[in-house]
Amino acid sequence: MVGNSLICVIVLKNRRMWTVTNIFILNLAISDLLVGILCLPITLVDNLVTGWPFDAVVCKMSGLVQGASVSASVFTLVAIAVERFRCIVYPFQPKLTQRQAVITIAFIWALAIVIMCPSAATLTVTKDEFHFMVDGINNATYPLYTCWENWPDQSMRKIYTTVLFSHIYLAPVTLIVIMYTRVAVKLFKSPAQLREGRAEEDDRRIYRRKIKVIHMLLIVALLFTISWLPLWTLILLTDYGSMTPSQINVLSAYVFPFAHWLAFFNSSVNPVVYGYFNENFRRGFQAAFKFQLCLLDGRKRKVFCGQEKEKEKRNELVLEDID
Numbered sequence: 001m002v003g004n005s006l007i008c009v010i011v012l013k014n015r016r017m018w019t020v021t022n023i024f025i026l027n028l029a030i031s032d033l034l035v036g037i038l039c040l041p042i043t044l045v046d047n048l049v050t051g052w053p054f055d056a057v058v059c060k061m062s063g064l065v066q067g068a069s070v071s072a073s074v075f076t077l078v079a080i081a082v083e084r085f086r087c088i089v090y091p092f093q094p095k096l097t098q099r100q101a102v103i104t105i106a107f108i109w110a111l112a113i114v115i116m117c118p119s120a121a122t123l124t125v126t127k128d129e130f131h132f133m134v135d136g137i138n139n140a141t142y143p144l145y146t147c148w149e150n151w152p153d154q155s156m157r158k159i160y161t162t163v164l165f166s167h168i169y170l171a172p173v174t175l176i177v178i179m180y181t182r183v184a185v186k187l188f189k190s191p192a193q194l195r196e197g198r199a200e201e202d203d204r205r206i207y208r209r210k211i212k213v214i215h216m217l218l219i220v221a222l223l224f225t226i227s228w229l230p231l232w233t234l235i236l237l238t239d240y241g242s243m244t245p246s247q248i249n250v251l252s253a254y255v256f257p258f259a260h261w262l263a264f265f266n267s268s269v270n271p272v273v274y275g276y277f278n279e280n281f282r283r284g285f286q287a288a289f290k291f292q293l294c295l296l297d298g299r300k301r302k303v304f305c306g307q308e309k310e311k312e313k314r315n316e317l318v319l320e321d322i323d
Contacts, residue, residue, distance in 0.1 A: 001036045018098060029270070088214075187214065219277070
């Protein structure tokens with residue numbers, strides 16, 4: 001929550017960071033924030049408490065928001081890969097403008113919501129007639145409710161699972177790998193061209209900066225692929241594995257919580273990657289923590305904070321446009 005909030009503040013506060021890639025990174029941070037605010041607490045309670053403790057509205061909304069947030073994250077990663085691919089492999093083509101990037105983000109969210117509507121429409125809360133909860137202290141029983149997708153036919157659920165897997169995991173990951181591979185090939189050819197042309201140091205610095213940005217984006221995409229693979233494997237195994245109820249119960253009790261944790265971990269690790277690889281975000285994080293220290297120490301650090309502020313003004317570098 002803290003890391004993604006700082007990403008949003010850093011990008012919105014610094015107009016020089018309003019590049020197309022950073023606008024997409026801002027959208028990625030917003031979708032990760034939605035996961036932390038709306039999805040993680042509900043999933044945690046659902047894993048810890050027997051049965052569904054909320055009403056039908058929360059059941060539908062949690063499924064819609066969680067699915068839409070994840071889909072928006074995936075589509076944003078694809079948009080970043082496409083934008084980097086166009087800028088580096090085809091540098092003479094017109095680049096995306098800020099307005100086009102905002103329109104792309106609006107389309108991403110619309111597509112993410114539409115693709116998750118069937119799941120939200122079928123999600124329902126029902127009372128389990130064959131199971132109940134027992135209070136061992138008071139020797140009382142309580143009804144057991146579950147939040148689940150009530151499809152008219154099981155084959156429809158399998159088809160929808162396959163569509164989701166192909167559209168928000170398999171196809172995006174494949175596109176990202178292909179485009180970043182082309183980008184890597186293009187950049188690895190650049191040093192030879194630079195040496196032959198005896199380019200100036202500024203050109204080499206820009207080249208090194210691009211390499212560092214590609215490393216950052218590659219790690220973000222790789223972490224997403226690894227983090228979501230176990231959960232998708234379990235979902236496909238549940239739908240296509242012809243598992244017995246006891247096996248499904250074991251997966252639900254012991255394996256699914258870990259897979260959910262790993263998937264949600266992806267939403268928290270992205271700010272760490274940005275802070276490590278990108279100088280602009282790193283300086284933004286440092287400025288935020290210095291500001292907090294100034295507030296905590298009050299008057300004692302008033303002079304120091306003023307000196308730091310003046311120092312930052314003197315040493316302020318032109319924020320990198322990673323295009």
